[in-house]
Structures are given as structure tokens and as C-alpha cells.
Amino acid sequence: MRATVMYSAGDVRIENVPDPDVKEPTDAVVRVTRACICGSDLWPYKTLEHSDTGRVMGHEAIGIVEAVGADVRTIKAGDVVVMPFAFSDGTCLFCQDDLQTSCLHGGFFGTVEVAGAQAEAVRVPQADGTLFTLPVGEDDALMPSLLTLSDVMGTGHHAAVVANVGPGKSVAVVGDGAVGLCGVIAAKRLGAEQIILLGRHADRIALAREFGATDIVSERGAEAVERVRELTNGFGAHSVLECVGLDQSTETSIEIARPGGAVGRVGVPQDEAMPGSQTAFSDNITVSGGPAPVRAYIEELLPDVLEGRIEPGRVFDRVIGLDEVPDGYRAMNEREAIKVMVKP
Numbered sequence: 215m216r217a218t219v220m221y222s223a224g225d226v227r228i229e230n231v232p233d234p235d236v237k238e239p240t241d242a243v244v245r246v247t248r249a250c251i252c253g254s255d256l257w258p259y260k261t262l263e264h265s266d267t268g269r270v271m272g273h274e275a276i277g278i279v280e281a282v283g284a285d286v287r288t289i290k291a292g293d294v295v296v297m298p299f300a301f302s303d304g305t306c307l308f309c310q311d312d313l314q315t316s317c318l319h320g321g322f323f324g325t326v327e328v329a330g331a332q333a334e335a336v337r338v339p340q341a342d343g344t345l346f347t348l349p350v351g352e353d354d355a356l357m358p359s360l361l362t363l364s365d366v367m368g369t370g371h372h373a374a375v376v377a378n379v380g381p382g383k384s385v386a387v388v389g390d391g392a393v394g395l396c397g398v399i400a401a402k403r404l405g406a407e408q409i410i411l412l413g414r415h416a417d418r419i420a421l422a423r424e425f426g427a428t429d430i431v432s433e434r435g436a437e438a439v440e441r442v443r444e445l446t447n448g449f450g451a452h453s454v455l456e457c458v459g460l461d462q463s464t465e466t467s468i469e470i471a472r473p474g475g476a477v478g479r480v481g482v483p484q485d486e487a488m489p490g491s492q493t494a495f496s497d498n499i500t501v502s503g504g505p506a507p508v509r510a511y512i513e514e515l516l517p518d519v520l521e522g523r524i525e526p527g528r529v530f531d532r533v534i535g536l537d538e539v540p541d542g543y544r545a546m547n548e549r550e551a552i553k554v555m556v557k558p
């Protein structure tokens with residue numbers, strides 16, 4: 215089959231690789247009908263060290279189950295399924311606590327160990343715990359929004375949940391990528407009264423306003439902090455969604471939280487140390503977050519997608535075939551596209 219292989223920063227190729235098959239009795243093999251490129255794929259795109267074997271990329275997908283192992287009980291061939299970016303057994307103590315990204319038998323797609331989904335097919339470990347069967351046909355019009363349940367919508371929602379977003383609260387969303395935009399949707403969905411987006415790209419800002427952002431701050435650093443304070447009676451926001459992962463965005467997130475507020479981090483941090491520690495301490499700010507257990511959120515978010523109350527699929531502004539994936543990486547890296555969908 216054909217798959218997206220990244221060999222080093224900037225070196226993305228479409229190559230023939232062996233077809234995936236059922237290796238463990240808990241595996242499924244899924245024919246990928248929709249995949250996408252993630253903002254987090256841009257970090258290896260910028261920094262990956264060369265390897266001769268490369269890495270099959272992609273951790274978001276919808277597809278049709280082609281085969282299942284002998285121990286798979288709830289998933290069967292022919293099912294239309296969404297694949298969260300992490301696999302999980304669904305039974306261990308962390309899965310029972312809805313923290314599937316810490317599953318004792320879990321892991322992540324698109325890594326050196328487990329091949330990714332920017333490919334014609336993907337092997338899914340722990341199929342029963344990982345996959346979620348969708349009540350729609352293969353070419354349903356809602357596919358773009360359903361695809362976001364594999365990562366960005368669940369991740370934006372996670373940021374909102376851990377930042378304690380709720381009715382009547384002020385929320386600031388740091389970052390105007392697909393996750394930030396989904397964070398705006400999540401904040402509105404959870405009843406936030408004021409939603410301030412910190413972003414600089416006109417197309418993304420326009421979409422954020424349609425999703426429910428009430429205010430836009432395009433400054434950075436100290437000026438951004440000042441602007442958010444002005445917009446929140448001088449206090450800062452109750453809840454801040456950090457959707458970037460850089461030092462500056464993390465520091466800004468903590469600085470714009472009001473005393474006693476909370477920051478939900480879902481941007482993959484690019485450094486060991488976390489900036490803003492003194493402000494977080496002196497203002498009693500809760501800093502929480504991490505890789506989103508999106509598998510836990512599908513059940514809650516799916517009805518809103520199926521009934522059209524939320525349309526996170528609008529973050530996709532380009533659809534490409536597998537052969538165009540290298541150019542899709544370039545387009546996202548150069549901020550020419552918000553998020554790229556792949557139809558293998």
C-alpha cells in the first residue's frame with residue numbers, strides 16, 4: 215500500500231510499504247477513507263533527525279474495518295470507525311477513569327513503534343478500546359466534522375474542560391490553529407459568556423468569530439496581556455486554553471488568567487521547563503492539561519456533530535489525495551492552509 219513516510223525535517227515522501235495485517239489478536243486493520251495533517255505533525259516536519267527507515271505519519275483517521283483479530287469483540291469488518299490519535303485497551307484503571315492517553319497498554323499512532331494513518335490502511339492495536347463505530351455511511355456529508363473527533367475537536371474540548379470553562383465565564387483561547395478554533399467551539403458549547411481569541415491570521419479569525427469568539431487580540435507578549443486585561447475588567451480570563459505549546463504562548467496564557475483561574479494546556483510543549491511559574495504561584499492559577507483523552511469525549515461530542523449543533527469540520531480548508539501530502543505539509547507549515555484533509 216501507499217503511505218506517507220517522513221525521513222527527516224522537510225523530507226516527506228509517498229512510498230510503497232508492506233500492507234498492515236493483524237499481528238495481535240486484539241488488532242484491527244482499517245482501510246483509511248479520511249485522514250489529515252495535524253499541527254503537531256509540523257514539529258517533526260521542522261525538527262526530525264534523519265533516519266534510514268523513516269516513520270509512517272498520521273494519527274487522525276476515519277475508515278472501514280477490513281479485518282479484526284480473534285479477541286476483538288465489539289468491532290467488526292465493515293464498520294465505519296473513527297480512530298483517536300492514541301490507542302487504548304478501554305479496560306485498565308486509567309481507561310476506566312477516562313484517561314485513555316495514559317492507558318497501561320496504550321500508545322500513539324504515527325510513531326516509530328506504531329505506523330500512522332496518512333496511508334491507505336492502518337493497523338489499530340487494542341481495537342475494542344480504541345475504535346468508535348460511527349452511525350453513518352462511508353461518504354456521509356458530516357465526514358469532516360466526524361474526523362475532528364479523532365483529535366482536534368476532542369483536544370479543544372479537553373483544554374476547555376481542564377480550564378474549568380462554564381456558563382457565564384470569560385475564556386481566552388491562545389492560538390488560532392485548528393485546535394484553538396475547536397477550543398472556541400468547545401468554550402461556546404460549555405456556555406462561556408466571553409471568548410477572546412489570541413490569533414493573527416485573518417482567515418482563522420473570521421472562522422473563530424463564526425464559531426463564537428466575541429473578541430480578538432492580535433498583539434503578542436506584554437501587549438497581548440494588556441489587551442486581555444482591558445477586555446476583562448482588568449482581571450484576566452477565568453479560563454485560558456493554551457493551544458500552541460511554545461514558551462511565549464504558555465507564559466502569555468498564565469499571565470492572562472485571572473487570580474484563581476485555570477489554564478488548560480493542550481499545545482505540545484517544546485521545552486522541559488514551564489514558564490510563568492511565579493505568576494501561576496502568586497495568583498493561585500491552576501495549570502492543567504496534557505494529551506487529550508479524545509476517546510472519552512467522542513460519546514459526548516458526537517450527538518452535537520450529528521445534529522449539526524457544532525461544525526468543527528469547517529477547520530479543513532483543503533482536501534488532497536495521498537500523493538499531494540508532502541505539499542499539504544508545506545501548505546500547513548507556511549500557514550497557507552488551516553488544516554488539510556487527506557482522502558487516500
Ligand SMILES: [Zn+2]
Pocket residue numbers: 302303304305306307308309310314316317318319320
Ligand atoms: Zn487502558
